[in-house]
Amino acid sequence: MYLTDEQQAIANGEKGETMARVMKTLIMYGETFGADKMVPVTSQYNHLVTSFGLKMMGPVFDLMQQLIDAGAVSQQEFSVDPRPMDPKVPANLLQKFIFRNFMYSKQADYENQLKQLGLMNEDAFTCACYFDQVGNIPKKGDYLSWAESSAVVYANSVLGARCNRNSGIMDIMGSIAGFVPHFGLLTDAGRKATWIVKVTCKEKPEAQLLGSAIGMKVMEEVPFVTGMSRFLGTQLNEENKAYLKDFGAATASNGAVGLYHIENLTPEAKELGASLVAPGAKVYVIDDAELERVKQSYPVVWKDPNAKPKLCFVGCPHLSLEQLVDWTKNLKQGLAESGRKKVLIPTVFTTAPGVKQEFEKTPYARQLRETGVILSCICPLMYMNNPLAGKMPVITCSNKLRTYSTARFYSEDEILHILTKGGKG
């Protein structure tokens, strides 16, 4: 890999041993994937995946402290994934004890490290940092050093930025050095689609189910999705952005997709069309039966598969302002139809702090409170990441949360039915 004199000097230790290790990490990372050079990180902000002061992550905190002590801090400010705890989210006494004193006992210390390393602000804790209300929105063509699978796939696909699926820790290495190795999704060749996915469903597919099917099939490859114009049109409006946010999160968590193209909709697909498809691309046809097959394939890992749900999470990734309003309207209507005032299961909606603040200014905030739903900025995955939650029958319409926890997946319509009318959807 070609290195500039400046990059070589850093690697040789001219800026100290720690910076030399940072550069060595990036060089090895690049060489593993055949990078030809380093390119400057051009986005205004970075985004980190590691937001949680999990006790098990002692080795990460030690490494972060090593960076801080050496003055090797981020050259960019950054947002970071959601906090793992919120006292408003239902938890029994034992859970609260375990969260505070055992699992996330390092949360305050770690947040202090994040501030020293370059955290944007106190509200910069969300997986959906690209929301207008958060303000970490890279431009088309920007080179990023982000992590968080759902944010990376969104930045690449919907915003047209260029970012590899970097791991936690590797994300901040690029930001500290100011360079990232040029390979994979940073290159034109790496952004070509090696799968054509033909969607032939009769009705608009559930975003998180369609994304799951595609992720499981194409794994880390790039899909070019056709047949969606009937449902999404050709404009990236707020509704479509929210759909693609959820779709992408499922492709990235159920597989390892870092970039997708939607024919006639996403920026590069609009600009380059079918020329984005690599020669010899494989084909995957998705109809309603295929989506149902995928949904039925999800294992139910509850101790009692027939248990009554005790908690419902909606908002992984975090809900947009428009999604919050839509859910509120739908809940209100569903409850009116069943003659009820409150949802039948303790329910938590999750969103970014900036979105929550905007939502609180609307009349829908009061309406949502009246349904009994709790609005939080927590990370549902981090909440579920303990053995007590593992035994709890939790339902969700997030395929990401389903993948990483014992939560059971239902479609959005099914969740709405369960919350407002009972039964199993």
Added chain:
Amino acid sequence: MREFQGRVIAPGTVTAPALVSHGGLNTLASFQKALQFGDKKATCGDQNNPDLYNKPMKGKALCLPQTIGSTTGGMVLYCACAMNRQPACMLFSKPIDSLAAAGSILASVWLDGINMPVIDSLGEEFLAFVKDGMTITVGADGRVIVE
């Protein structure tokens, strides 16, 4: 006995029993409970991986196509190495993915004394041939002997 040739990502030599995942290894889902709750055997917690679920991963020659899922993956692998709960080696049939590579590189650069050879590009035949419990020997040049 069969011999396969791969590319060395992290050097080292080791002999260990095989543990095979035919689907992608979801690193976060597989390791998180083990690391969080003191499971020194690193029992796989990924309910979606029928090949590995509930099987100990520490000390095994982990044979897999690639890793998938959350971008915490590399960091989780780094923590597994720092806490001495890592597999004996990781053997990829496909070219390594960016998350597994990050974990392996971070462990190599930032941790002292970690020996977890990582070999990739061993081919689909490797994954078709190897079975749980077979003895794997990894050579420094990327040769993998399965018997």
